[in-house]
Amino acid sequence: MSSLQNYKIGILGGGQLGWMMILEGRKLPLKFYVLGNPEDPACQIADKCYPLENYKEMIDESDVVTFEFEHVSEEALNYAEEKNKLLPRLNSVELKRERYKEKEFLRDHNFPVPRFEVADNGEEALRILKNDFNNLGVIKQSKGGYDGKGQYFIKEDSEKYQFIKNMNCKFVVEEFIDFDFEASIIVTRSKKEFKAFTPSFNYNEKGILIYNYGPYFNEEMVKIGEKLTKDLDYIGTMGIEFFVKENKVLINETAPRVHNTGHYTLDASFVSQFEQHLRAITDMDLGDTTFLKPFGMVNILGKSDFPKEILRIGKVYWYGKNQAKKRRKMGHINIVGKDLEDVKGKIDNIMKILYTEGIEL
Amino acid sequence: MSSLQNYKIGILGGGQLGWMMILEGRKLPLKFYVLGNPEDPACQIADKCYPLENYKEMIDESDVVTFEFEHVSEEALNYAEEKNKLLPRLNSVELKRERYKEKEFLRDHNFPVPRFEVADNGEEALRILKNDFNNLGVIKQSKGGYDGKGQYFIKEDSEKYQFIKNMNCKFVVEEFIDFDFEASIIVTRSKKEFKAFTPSFNYNEKGILIYNYGPYFNEEMVKIGEKLTKDLDYIGTMGIEFFVKENKVLINETAPRVHNTGHYTLDASFVSQFEQHLRAITDMDLGDTTFLKPFGMVNILGKSDFPKEILRIGKVYWYGKNQAKKRRKMGHINIVGKDLEDVKGKIDNIMKILYTEGIEL
Structure with missing residues (x-):
């Protein structure tokens, strides 16, 4: 029988990634403790929300601690590692504390980088x-x-x-890489297995993801994800962003957590990146990641509300942030379609409805 | 722009159907008020839980009132109808208060019944x-x-x-109908449209659903669903159960709510029966219901825990009820597969793991 009953997951950070982790994890007998501000999306649906200064209490009360954003309180990350509760472990976060460390790690381990x-x-x-x-x-x-x-x-x-x-x-x-396109892959590694979701094509503007879609099949990305998570002895879900030029891939960046380009998995994979992450850090079996249908995702940036007619086309995930700001991710829209053309047509329609006067970035 | 922000959904009943309604509705800017006991699954994740005697307060504070079970407090149903907030309306519930009323309604409206x-x-x-x-x-x-x-x-x-x-x-x-098999369809009607999910094959024992799977295509069921919801001027999701014998269908029973045989839609349809219900009662556009992949669902009956190895095969929805009882629905398992054979194989495996010593009913 399972030993999951009331297993306590501590999440450092209260943003939308933690929010979706909880939404997806609620179906399992897990409890969610969040370190964040009361108005944060994840805090609003957590079993308990702890202010930043109470990180020790929160970590002490959790069975395992993860993070939804790597640039959270260093003290909390360090303390969770010290208590042997942090997954993924601190080594992955440390690479992200300084950009050059990640770059050097990747180059030293023979990954393709610019x-x-x-x-x-x-x-x-x-x-x-x-x-x-x-x-x-x-x-x-x-x-x-x-x-x-x-x-x-x-x-x-x-x-x-x-x-x-x-x-x-x-x-x-x-x-400067004059890429043909950007792409990413979401992978998950547990103590005993590795699974990859189907990569996606990504469209970024001014360093921020606007939309992505797929499937985009690329075996090299899967291999890179497998080797990278193994080299780091990584436990959890990871996002890896690439530049693709003439079918060659170069790693642009990695994220030691669930990732914006993996939101499609909520609707187009059997198990989402969020549930998969929870499975990995609680040592459950990983789920099936094959894509169910061609998919797309559009970010809702800087809006305090969304036009209802979008629901005709897709599913809205509205994070419930208390204030809209320029470039701020307020929600996203997931779609599925019968093929890539259909998906791209739907994304175009959503972009027109959502950003009638262009996106302010 | 949407007028959904903080729209308040009142749910009569605190069971798993309300729980899944909330799980699925959390992605939208809705608030959920539940009439039930604090230990009920839906109450545990509601924005507010009201004891039965406070039904008036709960209904007054809600923008729309629905129910997750038709045999809830008659006073509450009547009061919500009186306040013009109940969806689906009382006429559908009244048919379920006495079995003969439903039977006579169906026969009088020329639906096929035993x-x-x-x-x-x-x-x-x-x-x-x-x-x-x-x-x-x-x-x-x-x-x-x-x-x-x-x-x-x-x-x-x-x-x-x-x-x-x-x-x-x-x-x-x-x-007594010596049927070839039992089947059901989940349909949804809003003020402006009607949509049907793909029917499923159902396996019941002693009047309780054990598992179901699909897709099972049956246009007659779709037509019956469309006519029935129209005849009732129904708003929301409805489940209709059938006997099928020599390709003829007979309605066994209807449920004026989301339904156990529609749990598969959480993972094998773009929009679930729960989100679709919320869309209908809040006058949003309905979502795409085409099935994404062959699917199956197994009920977890009378167990106080679930064997972890089931996660290798499927996704577990654990309702978090405070006590296991014989015949009580404690959770369910959703699966997808490449074809019906694959799905049936997975159901067999789950049944063996879950009910090693048979089901006690």
Whole structure:
């Protein structure tokens, strides 16, 4: 018989990823404790919500601790690791604390990544860009980058970016990849098995995901996911974003958690990325990940409400955030279709209804 | 823009059907108020749980009121109807208050039903059985029958059933249908549209559903669902159970609510019967009901826990009831498969794991 009854899952972070983890986990006899603010989506449906300063109490009361966002309280992450409760473990989070660490780890482990160099400050970054990249590339702050923040795409007129010279922080300088398209894969590893969801085509604007769709079959991505989770001895769901150019893949970024490009799995896979994550960290068997039908997802960005007619086309997931802000993810829409053309047509329709006057980013 | 924000759904009854309604409705900006006991599954995840005696307060505070079980407090149903908030309306519930009313309604509206007669008491019921049915048939109490309770299948040795003679209540006496199989359809009607889910094959034992699977295509069932919901001016999701014999269908029973045989829609349809019900009663557009993959569902009856290895095969929905009882629905398992054979194989496996020593009913 199961030993799941009232097993307590601690989630660090109260955002929509934690919210969907709880929505998906409620069908199982699990309890959810969230470290966040009372108005956070996940806190509103949690069994208990703890303010940030009470992280020790929350971790002590949980059987296993996970996170829905890697840039949460370092103290909480460290404490959960110390108590041997953190899954995925701290080693995966540490790679994300500084961008160069992730890049170097991937390169050292022979994963395909864009050519890059690390600079200790802005002056060095600009010098590297000039000397080694012919003034064409991407300068990324090593710390604190998320959803496109702190990233400078320098295609021409590098003069404009001279302000970087005065920035006294670590940078990654990277070749600019003129990709054919972006794609990602969601994978999950438990103590005893590995499973991958079907990759998707992603469309980003200004570093933020607008929509994605699939299926997109790519065995190399599956292999990379398998090796990467094994190399990290990773437990849980992970998202890996790629650039694809002439059928070659390069890892752009990894996320040691459930991922925006995997929201489609709520409706187009038997088991979602969220349930799969919970299965992995509670040592249950993983579920079937084969896609059920061609799928798509559109993010609802910066809106305080959604047009009802969208329900004619798709399913709305409304996160219930207390305030809309520019670029803020307020919800998303999932669709399925009979083939990729059908799916793309539906995405076009949703984009027209949702962003009548374009997206403000 | 939508006017759904914080729209308040009142649910009469706190069982698993209300629980799944809330699980499925949480993705939308709806609030859920439940009339039930605090330990009821739906109450545990509701925004507010009201004790039975506070039904007026609960109904006054809700924008629309629905029910997850038709045999709930008559006062509450009547009051919600009076306040013009009940959906589906009282006319559908009234048919279920006495079995003969439903039977007569269906026959009067030219729906295919088994031959039946109504008896005012037990003595008359036995006389009708003898005179008109050659002592072979089913005697059903008109009131209070649910999950096989109060139903007597008289195939031989009618002497054994002489105790019915002393029962002073209304009965329906019905011909015994030696069906090839049982099946059901889940349909939904809103103010402006009608949609049907794919029917399923059902396996019942002692009046209780053990498992079902599909798809089973049957256009006549779709037509019956469309006409029936129209004749009742019905708003919401409805389950209709059939006997099928030599490809002819006869209505066995209807349920003016989401239904146990529609649990598969949580995983094998784009929109579930629960979300569809909420869409109908809040006047949203209905969603796509086409099945995504061959599907199956197994009820977990009378168990206080579930064997973890079942997760290898399916998804578990554990209702979190406080006590297991014989015949009590404690949870269910959804599966999908590549074809009906695959699905049936998985159901067999689950049955073996779950009911190692047979089902106690």
